[in-house]
Amino acid sequence: MDRRDFLKSLLAGGTAGMCVDLILFPLDTVKTRLQSPLGFYRSGGFRGIYAGVPSTAVGSFPNAAAFFVTYETVKCILHPDASSYWSPVAHMAAASMGEVVACLIRVPSEVVKQRTQVSPSYSTYQTLAWTLRQEGIRGLYRGYKSTVLREIPFSFVQFPLWEFLKDLWSWKQGHPVDSWQSAVCGAFAGGFAAAVTTPLDVAKTRIMLAKAGSSTASGNVFLALHDIWRTQGVTGLFVGIIPRITAISLGGFIFLGAYDKVRSLLQ
Template sequence: MQTSSYGSAATSLATAKMVLKHDGIKGLYRGFGITIMREIPFTSLQFPLYEFLKYRLSLAMGARRLHASEGRDMRVGPPSTGSLSFLTGWLRNIKDPTSKMPSLLSRSRQIYIDEGMKALFAGVVPRTLWISAGGAVFLGAYEWVMGGLVDR
Protein backbone atom coordinates (compact mmCIF):
# COMPACT_ATOMS: atom_id res chain seq x y z
CA MET A 1 0.00 0.00 0.00
CA GLN A 2 2.84 2.38 0.82
CA THR A 3 4.59 1.69 -2.47
CA SER A 4 1.40 2.54 -4.40
CA SER A 5 2.07 6.20 -3.68
CA TYR A 6 4.91 5.83 -6.21
CA GLY A 7 2.56 4.54 -8.92
CA SER A 8 0.13 1.68 -9.36
CA ALA A 9 2.76 -0.67 -10.83
CA ALA A 10 5.37 0.07 -8.18
CA THR A 11 6.93 -2.86 -6.38
CA SER A 12 8.90 -2.71 -3.15
CA LEU A 13 12.13 -3.10 -5.12
CA ALA A 14 11.21 -0.41 -7.66
CA THR A 15 10.20 1.93 -4.84
CA ALA A 16 13.47 1.31 -2.98
CA LYS A 17 15.44 2.06 -6.14
CA MET A 18 13.46 5.27 -6.69
CA VAL A 19 13.99 6.41 -3.10
CA LEU A 20 17.72 5.66 -3.36
CA LYS A 21 17.93 7.60 -6.62
CA HIS A 22 16.13 10.69 -5.31
CA ASP A 23 17.00 10.76 -1.61
CA GLY A 24 20.04 8.51 -1.25
CA ILE A 25 20.55 6.05 1.57
CA LYS A 26 19.06 8.54 4.08
CA GLY A 27 15.75 8.26 2.24
CA LEU A 28 15.48 4.60 3.16
CA TYR A 29 15.74 5.50 6.84
CA ARG A 30 13.34 8.45 6.84
CA GLY A 31 11.26 8.25 10.00
CA PHE A 32 13.70 5.85 11.69
CA GLY A 33 14.49 8.23 14.57
CA ILE A 34 10.90 8.76 15.61
CA THR A 35 10.19 5.04 15.26
CA ILE A 36 13.04 4.31 17.67
CA MET A 37 11.69 7.00 20.01
CA ARG A 38 8.41 5.08 20.09
CA GLU A 39 9.76 1.54 20.22
CA ILE A 40 12.45 1.91 22.88
CA PRO A 41 10.09 3.17 25.62
CA PHE A 42 7.47 0.61 24.60
CA THR A 43 9.89 -2.31 24.63
CA SER A 44 11.75 -1.14 27.73
CA LEU A 45 8.54 -0.96 29.74
CA GLN A 46 6.67 -3.92 28.25
CA PHE A 47 8.34 -6.74 30.19
CA PRO A 48 8.59 -4.97 33.57
CA LEU A 49 4.91 -4.03 33.36
CA TYR A 50 3.99 -7.53 32.25
CA GLU A 51 5.97 -9.10 35.11
CA PHE A 52 4.43 -6.67 37.62
CA LEU A 53 0.89 -7.50 36.48
CA LYS A 54 1.74 -11.19 36.55
CA TYR A 55 3.06 -10.81 40.09
CA ARG A 56 -0.11 -8.99 41.20
CA LEU A 57 -2.27 -11.69 39.61
CA SER A 58 -0.19 -14.35 41.37
CA LEU A 59 -0.80 -12.62 44.73
CA ALA A 60 -4.52 -12.39 44.00
CA MET A 61 -4.57 -16.13 43.24
CA GLY A 62 -2.91 -17.17 46.49
CA ALA A 63 0.75 -16.40 45.71
CA ARG A 64 1.19 -19.44 43.50
CA ARG A 65 3.26 -19.75 40.35
CA LEU A 66 1.13 -18.95 37.32
CA HIS A 67 0.75 -21.29 34.38
CA ALA A 68 1.83 -19.90 30.99
CA SER A 69 -1.78 -19.56 29.86
CA GLU A 70 -2.55 -17.37 32.88
CA GLY A 71 0.28 -14.99 31.99
CA ARG A 72 -1.12 -14.28 28.57
CA ASP A 73 -4.78 -14.15 29.47
CA MET A 74 -6.87 -11.01 29.35
CA ARG A 75 -5.85 -9.94 32.85
CA VAL A 76 -2.12 -9.62 32.13
CA GLY A 77 -0.84 -9.80 28.53
CA PRO A 78 -3.19 -7.42 26.70
CA PRO A 79 -3.29 -4.76 29.47
CA SER A 80 0.51 -4.56 29.61
CA THR A 81 0.99 -4.23 25.85
CA GLY A 82 -2.22 -2.28 25.23
CA SER A 83 -1.59 0.42 27.80
CA LEU A 84 1.92 1.02 26.47
CA SER A 85 0.75 1.09 22.86
CA PHE A 86 -1.82 3.72 23.84
CA LEU A 87 0.79 5.83 25.65
CA THR A 88 3.34 5.67 22.81
CA GLY A 89 0.86 5.57 19.90
CA TRP A 90 0.77 9.32 19.37
CA LEU A 91 4.44 9.19 18.34
CA ARG A 92 3.51 7.44 15.12
CA ASN A 93 1.32 10.41 14.19
CA ILE A 94 4.17 12.88 14.22
CA LYS A 95 6.24 10.95 11.69
CA ASP A 96 6.19 13.18 8.65
CA PRO A 97 9.00 12.69 6.16
CA THR A 98 8.25 16.02 4.47
CA SER A 99 8.29 18.04 7.68
CA LYS A 100 11.11 20.48 8.23
CA MET A 101 10.32 20.55 11.96
CA PRO A 102 13.58 19.79 13.71
CA SER A 103 12.25 18.28 16.91
CA LEU A 104 9.64 16.01 18.36
CA LEU A 105 8.29 18.83 20.49
CA SER A 106 7.99 21.34 17.64
CA ARG A 107 6.30 18.78 15.37
CA SER A 108 3.87 17.78 18.16
CA ARG A 109 3.09 21.40 18.92
CA GLN A 110 2.45 22.16 15.26
CA ILE A 111 0.03 19.24 14.88
CA TYR A 112 -1.77 20.32 18.05
CA ILE A 113 -2.07 23.92 16.83
CA ASP A 114 -3.08 23.03 13.25
CA GLU A 115 -5.29 20.01 13.86
CA GLY A 116 -5.95 19.69 17.59
CA MET A 117 -5.36 17.04 20.23
CA LYS A 118 -7.49 14.52 18.36
CA ALA A 119 -5.00 14.46 15.48
CA LEU A 120 -2.14 13.53 17.81
CA PHE A 121 -4.05 10.46 18.98
CA ALA A 122 -5.66 9.50 15.65
CA GLY A 123 -5.54 5.74 15.17
CA VAL A 124 -4.50 5.03 18.75
CA VAL A 125 -7.57 2.89 19.55
CA PRO A 126 -7.11 0.45 16.62
CA ARG A 127 -3.36 0.30 17.37
CA THR A 128 -4.07 -0.41 21.04
CA LEU A 129 -6.54 -3.17 20.19
CA TRP A 130 -4.18 -4.73 17.63
CA ILE A 131 -1.16 -4.65 19.92
CA SER A 132 -3.22 -5.90 22.87
CA ALA A 133 -4.25 -8.98 20.87
CA GLY A 134 -0.69 -9.39 19.64
CA GLY A 135 0.54 -9.08 23.21
CA ALA A 136 -1.56 -12.05 24.25
CA VAL A 137 0.02 -14.17 21.53
CA PHE A 138 3.56 -12.82 21.90
CA LEU A 139 3.64 -12.98 25.68
CA GLY A 140 1.99 -16.39 25.61
CA ALA A 141 4.78 -17.66 23.35
CA TYR A 142 7.31 -15.98 25.65
CA GLU A 143 5.83 -17.77 28.66
CA TRP A 144 5.78 -21.08 26.82
CA VAL A 145 9.47 -20.77 25.85
CA MET A 146 10.52 -19.52 29.28
CA GLY A 147 8.58 -22.31 30.94
CA GLY A 148 10.40 -24.82 28.78
CA LEU A 149 13.77 -23.32 29.60
CA VAL A 150 13.23 -22.86 33.33
CA ASP A 151 11.61 -26.25 33.94
CA ARG A 152 14.57 -28.14 32.47
Protein backbone atom coordinates in the same frame (compact mmCIF):
# COMPACT_ATOMS: atom_id res chain seq x y z
CA MET B 1 23.33 -15.26 30.17
CA ASP B 2 24.68 -18.61 28.95
CA ARG B 3 24.56 -19.89 25.39
CA ARG B 4 21.38 -21.92 25.98
CA ASP B 5 19.49 -18.91 27.38
CA PHE B 6 20.77 -16.80 24.48
CA LEU B 7 19.39 -19.28 21.93
CA LYS B 8 16.07 -19.56 23.78
CA SER B 9 15.64 -15.77 23.74
CA LEU B 10 16.68 -15.61 20.08
CA LEU B 11 14.27 -18.30 18.86
CA ALA B 12 11.38 -17.41 21.17
CA GLY B 13 11.62 -13.68 20.46
CA GLY B 14 11.96 -14.12 16.70
CA THR B 15 9.07 -16.59 16.48
CA ALA B 16 6.78 -14.43 18.62
CA GLY B 17 7.61 -11.31 16.63
CA MET B 18 6.94 -12.91 13.27
CA CYS B 19 3.62 -14.38 14.44
CA VAL B 20 2.23 -11.11 15.77
CA ASP B 21 3.44 -8.90 12.91
CA LEU B 22 1.96 -11.10 10.20
CA ILE B 23 -1.33 -11.85 12.00
CA LEU B 24 -2.05 -8.21 12.83
CA PHE B 25 -0.71 -6.63 9.64
CA PRO B 26 -4.14 -5.47 8.31
CA LEU B 27 -4.82 -3.51 11.52
CA ASP B 28 -1.41 -1.88 11.23
CA THR B 29 -2.20 -0.84 7.65
CA VAL B 30 -5.48 0.78 8.75
CA LYS B 31 -3.69 2.65 11.55
CA THR B 32 -0.93 3.88 9.21
CA ARG B 33 -3.45 5.16 6.64
CA LEU B 34 -5.47 6.93 9.33
CA GLN B 35 -2.29 8.71 10.47
CA SER B 36 -1.10 9.56 6.94
CA PRO B 37 -1.10 13.30 6.08
CA LEU B 38 -2.99 12.37 2.88
CA GLY B 39 -5.88 10.95 4.88
CA PHE B 40 -7.29 7.43 5.06
CA TYR B 41 -9.02 7.07 1.68
CA ARG B 42 -6.38 8.91 -0.39
CA SER B 43 -3.78 6.61 1.17
CA GLY B 44 -5.64 3.53 -0.07
CA GLY B 45 -8.57 3.08 2.31
CA PHE B 46 -9.29 -0.63 2.65
CA ARG B 47 -7.60 -1.51 -0.67
CA GLY B 48 -4.40 -3.57 -0.68
CA ILE B 49 -4.56 -4.18 3.03
CA TYR B 50 -1.47 -6.42 2.85
CA ALA B 51 0.63 -3.89 0.93
CA GLY B 52 4.13 -3.87 2.44
CA VAL B 53 3.86 -7.27 4.10
CA PRO B 54 7.10 -8.64 2.53
CA SER B 55 9.07 -5.94 4.36
CA THR B 56 7.49 -7.02 7.66
CA ALA B 57 8.04 -10.72 6.90
CA VAL B 58 11.76 -10.12 6.34
CA GLY B 59 12.31 -7.79 9.29
CA SER B 60 10.09 -9.16 12.06
CA PHE B 61 12.13 -12.22 13.13
CA PRO B 62 15.56 -10.52 13.48
CA ASN B 63 13.95 -7.40 14.96
CA ALA B 64 12.11 -9.25 17.75
CA ALA B 65 15.04 -11.63 18.30
CA ALA B 66 17.43 -8.68 18.73
CA PHE B 67 15.06 -7.07 21.23
CA PHE B 68 14.63 -10.10 23.47
CA VAL B 69 18.29 -11.16 23.39
CA THR B 70 19.25 -7.64 24.52
CA TYR B 71 16.37 -7.46 27.04
CA GLU B 72 17.22 -10.77 28.72
CA THR B 73 20.97 -10.04 28.68
CA VAL B 74 20.60 -6.63 30.35
CA LYS B 75 18.10 -8.07 32.85
CA CYS B 76 20.62 -10.79 33.72
CA ILE B 77 23.45 -8.26 34.16
CA LEU B 78 21.37 -5.99 36.39
CA HIS B 79 19.99 -8.87 38.52
CA PRO B 80 16.44 -7.48 38.81
CA ASP B 81 15.52 -10.06 41.47
CA ALA B 82 17.91 -8.45 43.94
CA SER B 83 15.05 -6.42 45.43
CA SER B 84 11.44 -5.68 44.61
CA TYR B 85 12.27 -1.97 44.42
CA TRP B 86 15.04 -2.49 41.86
CA SER B 87 13.12 -4.84 39.54
CA PRO B 88 10.97 -2.24 37.68
CA VAL B 89 14.02 -0.03 37.10
CA ALA B 90 15.99 -2.99 35.72
CA HIS B 91 13.07 -3.95 33.44
CA MET B 92 12.85 -0.36 32.15
CA ALA B 93 16.59 -0.22 31.45
CA ALA B 94 16.58 -3.65 29.78
CA ALA B 95 13.57 -2.80 27.59
CA SER B 96 15.08 0.56 26.59
CA MET B 97 18.36 -1.03 25.52
CA GLY B 98 16.42 -3.71 23.67
CA GLU B 99 14.51 -1.07 21.70
CA VAL B 100 17.66 0.89 20.76
CA VAL B 101 19.22 -2.28 19.31
CA ALA B 102 16.04 -3.64 17.69
CA CYS B 103 15.28 -0.31 15.98
CA LEU B 104 18.47 -0.68 13.91
CA ILE B 105 16.61 -3.52 12.16
CA ARG B 106 13.02 -2.32 12.64
CA VAL B 107 13.26 1.19 11.19
CA PRO B 108 14.32 0.32 7.61
CA SER B 109 11.62 -2.37 7.53
CA GLU B 110 9.08 0.10 8.95
CA VAL B 111 9.96 2.85 6.47
CA VAL B 112 9.50 0.56 3.46
CA LYS B 113 6.36 -1.02 4.97
CA GLN B 114 4.61 2.28 5.75
CA ARG B 115 5.42 3.87 2.41
CA THR B 116 4.05 0.82 0.64
CA GLN B 117 0.95 0.83 2.85
CA VAL B 118 0.02 4.36 1.75
CA SER B 119 0.95 3.68 -1.91
CA PRO B 120 -0.53 0.20 -2.51
CA SER B 121 -0.03 0.47 -6.28
CA TYR B 122 3.72 0.09 -5.67
CA SER B 123 5.35 -3.18 -4.62
CA THR B 124 7.66 -3.47 -1.61
CA TYR B 125 10.65 -3.81 -3.94
CA GLN B 126 9.66 -0.69 -5.92
CA THR B 127 9.28 1.30 -2.69
CA LEU B 128 12.68 0.12 -1.45
CA ALA B 129 14.36 0.94 -4.78
CA TRP B 130 12.70 4.39 -4.92
CA THR B 131 13.76 5.20 -1.34
CA LEU B 132 17.38 4.19 -2.00
CA ARG B 133 17.45 6.11 -5.29
CA GLN B 134 16.00 9.29 -3.79
CA GLU B 135 17.52 9.33 -0.30
CA GLY B 136 20.11 6.57 -0.09
CA ILE B 137 20.66 4.46 3.02
CA ARG B 138 19.85 7.48 5.20
CA GLY B 139 16.32 7.40 3.80
CA LEU B 140 15.81 3.94 5.27
CA TYR B 141 16.69 5.32 8.71
CA ARG B 142 14.46 8.35 8.51
CA GLY B 143 12.44 8.32 11.69
CA TYR B 144 14.99 6.32 13.71
CA LYS B 145 15.09 8.93 16.49
CA SER B 146 11.31 9.30 16.52
CA THR B 147 10.87 5.52 16.60
CA VAL B 148 13.29 5.16 19.53
CA LEU B 149 11.59 8.09 21.30
CA ARG B 150 8.27 6.30 20.81
CA GLU B 151 9.48 2.82 21.79
CA ILE B 152 11.41 3.73 24.93
CA PRO B 153 8.42 5.35 26.73
CA PHE B 154 6.24 2.49 25.43
CA SER B 155 8.63 -0.11 26.87
CA PHE B 156 8.99 1.92 30.09
CA VAL B 157 5.26 1.31 30.61
CA GLN B 158 4.70 -2.10 28.98
CA PHE B 159 7.47 -4.33 30.31
CA PRO B 160 7.53 -3.35 34.00
CA LEU B 161 3.70 -3.56 33.98
CA TRP B 162 3.84 -6.99 32.27
CA GLU B 163 6.40 -8.30 34.75
CA PHE B 164 4.45 -6.81 37.70
CA LEU B 165 1.15 -8.36 36.58
CA LYS B 166 2.81 -11.77 36.11
CA ASP B 167 4.39 -11.57 39.57
CA LEU B 168 1.08 -10.50 41.12
CA TRP B 169 -0.83 -13.34 39.41
CA SER B 170 1.88 -15.84 40.42
CA TRP B 171 1.67 -14.67 44.04
CA LYS B 172 -2.14 -14.88 44.06
CA GLN B 173 -2.25 -18.45 42.73
CA GLY B 174 0.87 -19.73 44.46
CA HIS B 175 2.78 -20.87 41.36
CA PRO B 176 4.30 -19.32 38.20
CA VAL B 177 1.88 -18.10 35.56
CA ASP B 178 1.05 -20.25 32.54
CA SER B 179 1.68 -19.01 29.00
CA TRP B 180 -1.97 -17.97 28.50
CA GLN B 181 -1.85 -15.97 31.74
CA SER B 182 1.35 -14.26 30.58
CA ALA B 183 -0.49 -13.47 27.34
CA VAL B 184 -3.40 -11.82 29.21
CA CYS B 185 -0.94 -9.71 31.21
CA GLY B 186 0.81 -8.79 27.95
CA ALA B 187 -2.48 -7.71 26.35
CA PHE B 188 -3.36 -5.38 29.22
CA ALA B 189 0.15 -3.93 29.49
CA GLY B 190 0.42 -3.43 25.73
CA GLY B 191 -2.98 -1.76 25.38
CA PHE B 192 -2.29 0.68 28.21
CA ALA B 193 1.17 1.54 26.86
CA ALA B 194 -0.26 1.98 23.34
CA ALA B 195 -2.85 4.50 24.52
CA VAL B 196 -0.43 6.80 26.33
CA THR B 197 2.20 6.78 23.53
CA THR B 198 -0.15 7.32 20.55
CA PRO B 199 0.99 10.95 19.92
CA LEU B 200 4.59 9.73 19.52
CA ASP B 201 3.39 7.06 17.09
CA VAL B 202 1.52 9.66 15.00
CA ALA B 203 4.66 11.85 14.90
CA LYS B 204 6.79 8.87 13.84
CA THR B 205 4.39 8.01 11.01
CA ARG B 206 4.31 11.62 9.74
CA ILE B 207 8.12 11.81 9.75
CA MET B 208 8.49 8.54 7.81
CA LEU B 209 5.89 9.56 5.23
CA ALA B 210 6.90 13.22 4.85
CA LYS B 211 8.16 14.51 1.52
CA ALA B 212 11.97 14.52 1.37
CA GLY B 213 13.35 17.97 2.17
CA SER B 214 10.31 19.11 4.15
CA SER B 215 10.61 20.34 7.74
CA THR B 216 8.81 17.23 9.02
CA ALA B 217 11.24 14.96 7.17
CA SER B 218 14.09 16.41 9.25
CA GLY B 219 13.06 14.00 12.01
CA ASN B 220 12.37 16.55 14.74
CA VAL B 221 9.72 14.83 16.87
CA PHE B 222 8.70 17.94 18.79
CA LEU B 223 8.33 19.94 15.58
CA ALA B 224 6.13 17.16 14.13
CA LEU B 225 4.00 17.05 17.29
CA HIS B 226 3.60 20.86 17.26
CA ASP B 227 2.62 20.85 13.59
CA ILE B 228 -0.02 18.15 14.19
CA TRP B 229 -1.39 20.00 17.23
CA ARG B 230 -1.46 23.32 15.33
CA THR B 231 -3.31 21.95 12.30
CA GLN B 232 -5.51 19.24 13.85
CA GLY B 233 -5.61 19.93 17.55
CA VAL B 234 -5.56 17.30 20.29
CA THR B 235 -7.65 14.87 18.23
CA GLY B 236 -4.91 14.84 15.57
CA LEU B 237 -2.39 13.66 18.17
CA PHE B 238 -4.57 10.65 18.96
CA VAL B 239 -5.72 9.72 15.46
CA GLY B 240 -5.61 5.96 14.96
CA ILE B 241 -5.72 5.26 18.70
CA ILE B 242 -8.46 2.62 18.45
CA PRO B 243 -6.73 0.39 15.85
CA ARG B 244 -3.42 1.00 17.68
CA ILE B 245 -4.79 -0.14 21.05
CA THR B 246 -6.60 -3.06 19.41
CA ALA B 247 -3.54 -4.17 17.45
CA ILE B 248 -1.11 -3.82 20.34
CA SER B 249 -3.43 -5.46 22.89
CA LEU B 250 -3.85 -8.42 20.55
CA GLY B 251 -0.17 -8.18 19.73
CA GLY B 252 0.80 -8.18 23.40
CA PHE B 253 -1.37 -11.27 23.94
CA ILE B 254 0.21 -13.15 21.02
CA PHE B 255 3.74 -11.72 21.29
CA LEU B 256 4.43 -12.07 25.01
CA GLY B 257 2.32 -15.24 25.37
CA ALA B 258 4.11 -16.89 22.44
CA TYR B 259 7.47 -15.74 23.80
CA ASP B 260 6.88 -17.38 27.19
CA LYS B 261 5.39 -20.49 25.53
CA VAL B 262 8.33 -21.03 23.16
CA ARG B 263 10.83 -20.43 25.97
CA SER B 264 9.05 -23.03 28.13
CA LEU B 265 9.07 -25.53 25.25
CA LEU B 266 12.82 -24.99 24.84
CA GLN B 267 13.55 -25.66 28.53
